[in-house]
Amino acid sequence: MAIETTATTQVAQARVTVVGSLNMDLVVQAPRLPAPGETLTGYAFAQVAGGKGGNQAVAAARLGAQVAFVGCLGADANGALLRAGLETEQIDCTALETHAAVASGVALIVVDDASQNAIVVVAGANGRLTAQSIARHDAVLAASQVVVCQLETPPQAIHAALASARRHGVTTILNPAPATAPLPEGWLALIDYLIPNEHEAAALTGLPVTSPATAARAAAQLRDGGARNVIVTLGAQGVLTLLEGCESVYHPAPKVHAVDTTAAGDTFIGALAAQLAQGVTAADAMVFAQRAAAFSVTRAGAQPSIPTLAELQG
Template sequence: MKPVHAGGRIVVFGSLNMDLVARVPRMPGPGETLAGHGFFSNAGGKGANQAVAAARQGAQVAMVGQVGADAFGAELGTALHDNGVDVTDVRATAEAPTGVAMILVDDGAQNCIAVIAGANAQVGPADAQALVERLGPGDLLLLQLEVPMDAVQRAAAVARERGATVVLNPAPAHALPAALWPLVDILVLNETEAGMLDGQASVDASSAAGVGARLLQRGPNHVIVTLGADGVVWTSAAGTQHFDAVRVQAIDTTAAGDTFIGALAARLAAQLPMADAIAHGIRAAALSVTRPGAQASMPTLAEVARFAP
């Protein structure tokens, strides 16, 4: 098994969205108009969320992506910069507006999301060339699937050429090209994504180990399945380990997965063993769901250290 390279920088290649969030008592049915009881906008996008989550855990982080040449794009760039993320390679394009996510959050803290890609859809293989100067041995590249697949695959290839560790979060759930699988070092996915990639109707704590073992055969060195209240299952060539969730009173689960991945990557970059990095990610994600919003909910390293659920 190839070891996880760690102890370096984190580069996030992915999406930036403005989240428009409505609080509702329950999810509306088809054709139904439902009165909400709150609204706010929040910097988001899976790529940007993971960048902020990692930066708040003390990592050195850079973001590569695209926004529109508009007010939302400027606001997203400022939010990343204010969180200590290097935005040198976040480009503003006049060809498309900034991506937007429309989010409903119900009183049970569950959410549903519609994403309009906007400028994220303009990201291409040429943007991955920025990674040549950004990545080297010991660095980590975080990838998601809110930008085009050809760009994701090229970014992974560049990272592999540069000796960096590739962390892929295949979200939104999407089939992966055969050529991408062997470029991935660490696959982090939730039960829905795991089920789709493995062809299972559902994935839970009892089946996650088998799913992880089968996905491992496609190329990754580590498969980490997040299961919400059922915790996390990590599978590698050394075997499988189950981690319990931290019990909290959740009010908004938006970006909990992004918080976990960013915190996990930050601890790997700080040279913690995988098991310790996963445990830290679980605590960070648990703390995030006790707060509303995406990036607004993400804790700092000091807050996770003080967290006593």
């Protein structure tokens, strides 16, 4: 395995560090999502930077945080473009490793006329992130106020990142996406903010999650299991929050004309991280994040749809 990086990472003076995935998104627009075995004619194509980690890092950077990224790319054209895109956003890529023997991650996305999507992800270099990778860049995590993780990279690396952040007294956010089963034993105690969508909350708990009321039951189970705060995003229905020391609160979604929902959840998480890193209360940070996510669905694409702080304040 060839890694084009130095063994010692320069400490990034970042308020938010994102540990996670970078993908090149290949996006097709079609009248509807295809059925199994069906060939459907689309009418538009775009290639844009994505990956949950990349999207959340860009959102945090555009919405007021200094950001560092910990992850892996391939030594290919997509990898060069993804790195350049982060650097354009002033994201510190010191801890972004390049692996010569594997391709960068890609995602194949179909978006229909109702703004719903279907996504297939090939992890590629994202699968090379390890606990050893996290150890190489421990100083980056220690220099942060908030560390954000997802589940598009190997679980050993994510657990190592959460444990490192906890050891350094850094606030942790886990977006458990994709989630197909409960988290491993001991994980919830490492998480300050657990942010699943309704499908992920159901997978984590085994409970049906289709409404604010059912989301509240799932959130209570997850908080009882050790997560300090649980926020369940419910798409067009809004957000259910169960914050430390509080009862659950339902926040309806702002009314907007949705064009593409691809990066809405990632925008929410990046916005929340940026606010928490600045010392904003969890309740106020959630309201800001919901506004940012609502703005993002009014534009097409993943990272192209993420608003800037100036746009939200305008």
